[in-house]
Amino acid sequence: MNKTILNTLFFISLGFISGQAQHNSERYSAFRPGDIWxxxxxxxxxxxxxGLYFxxxxxxxxxxxxxxxxKAHVGINVYSSRDLYNWIKxxxxxxxxxxxxxxxxxxxxxxxxKVIYNKKTGKYVLWFHLExxxxxxxxxxxxxxxxxxxxxxxKYIRSYRPNAGKWPLNFKEEWKTIPKGGDPEEWWTPQWHKALNEGMFVRRDFKEGQMxxxxxxYVDQDGTAYHIHSSEENQTLHISELTEDYLGFTGKWVRVQPGGQNEAPAVFEKDGTYYMITSGLTGWDPNPARSFKASSLMGPWKALGNPARGVDADKTFHSQSTFILPVQGKENAFIFMADRWKPENHIDGRYIWLPIEWEDDEPVIMWEDEWRLSFFDKQ
Known part of the structure; x- marks a missing residue:
């Protein structure tokens, strides 16, 4: 009887050790873009x-x-990590x-x-795109x-069409009035592009608020927060200043790249210069990323071109930007975060995290099958 009990305990222990070994083997020590994470x-x-908050x-x-x-059937999930590799739900x-x-x-x-923290109110503030x-x-x-x-x-508070009743700071006075004969109804004509650049959709949505x-x-170093969003039928980016509690809009805002068709904005700052990476407008299909820089969040923003390099750079490695993560404890270390969408089965979408490198003070993204945070130590 004692021998049987000992044998049973032995096999239970062996199974436990095996299970622990299996669990430990699943801990990550590197990023593998595109793999199931x-x-x-x-x-x-x-x-x-x-988006990430630290x-x-x-x-x-x-x-x-x-x-x-x-569609949203559950909501917005949150995970935590101390090393960026291993995440707790x-x-x-x-x-x-x-x-x-x-x-x-x-x-x-x-x-x-995206979540930001307001030091004055002590509240964590979550913003998201709502349909x-x-x-x-x-x-x-x-x-x-x-x-x-x-x-x-x-706790959900409310939704907005931003900046109702407010003109952008970089808007000409003559654009505030609908031209004689009205705005063109047929899209993609030269007349339509001219009307778009001169604020056709801004005028249309002035009272209700912008799309x-x-x-x-993004929270700037002085504590001012900004909301960056695709607007004007996805043709133009808007950057809007948020109120001191980060829960509303001050009415100060600008248009960026009118007619440029930029989506998926991700903003970060390095050495006093602000950078933004976006995507083009092709639905769930990938396209070449775009990058911009400015000395102020409110612009003007200078176009830099596609930051991706190498094979599949013309499709941003089959992904779309979502956030730029500053790595804590490492100087000028940033991770490009993107999604590889799977519209046929959304839950199977994969994550593309890649290190940002620099060429002539411009961000560059190159593919890595596997990489570690030590990558930034050599920069």
Missing amino acids: KDTDGTHINAHGG EDGIYYWYGEHKGDDS EGVALSVENDSNSEITAGSVMERP LKDQGYSAARTGVAVSDTPTGPF SRDMSV
Whole structure:
């Protein structure tokens, strides 16, 4: 009997050790762009179109919970990590609501979440692109929620069409009036492009507020926060100053690259210069990235071209930008974060994280099958 018990305990222990070894073998020590990336529970990380926030040695990754389609059925997930390789699922930071009258009811669209911290209010503020249920992408709104902790739960406050009743700072006075004969109705003609550049859609949406689709937020060194979003039927980027509590818009805003068709903006700063990486406008299909720089967030912004280099650079390595992550503890170390979308099965979208390099003070992104944070030590 004792021998049987000992044998049983031996095999239980052996199984436990084997299980521990298997678990430990799944810990990551490098980035492998495009591979399935699992959390510490062994589940594919579900945080698409995401953004990161860092506090007290911990990174928090917020992203869209995707299922088979692009609609929100769960909400916005949050993960945490101390090393950027291994991620713990913390839960749902902002859940869809059961109330069918809620703007964030199940079946709405909640995309590109970004979290910033307001030192004055002590609140964590979450902004995201919101489309209302059963309205396709016609609502073009941005939603905001707050929490007392970085992991939430966040409380939804409201959504906006930004800057209602406010003209952009870089808008000519003569553009505020509809020209004689009205604006052209047929798209893509020379007359239409001229009208677009001269604020046709800005005038159209002046009272209701401007469209806001792909978006990001950025806090400058002086604590001022900015909301960067694709607007004017996705033809033009807008950069808007947020109120001191980061929950609304001051009415100070600018247009960037009118008619340039920039989506997926991601902003960062290096040595006093601001950089922005965006994508073109091709739906779920990849395209060449674009990059820009400016001495002020409110511009003017200078186009630099495609930062990607090498094979598949013309498709940004089959991905689309979502965030630029400054690596803590390393000088001028930035990670280009992007999504490789899978519209036929959204949950299987993959993450493309690549180090940003520099050529003549311009950002450069090159493919790496596998890389580590020590990459930045050689720069």
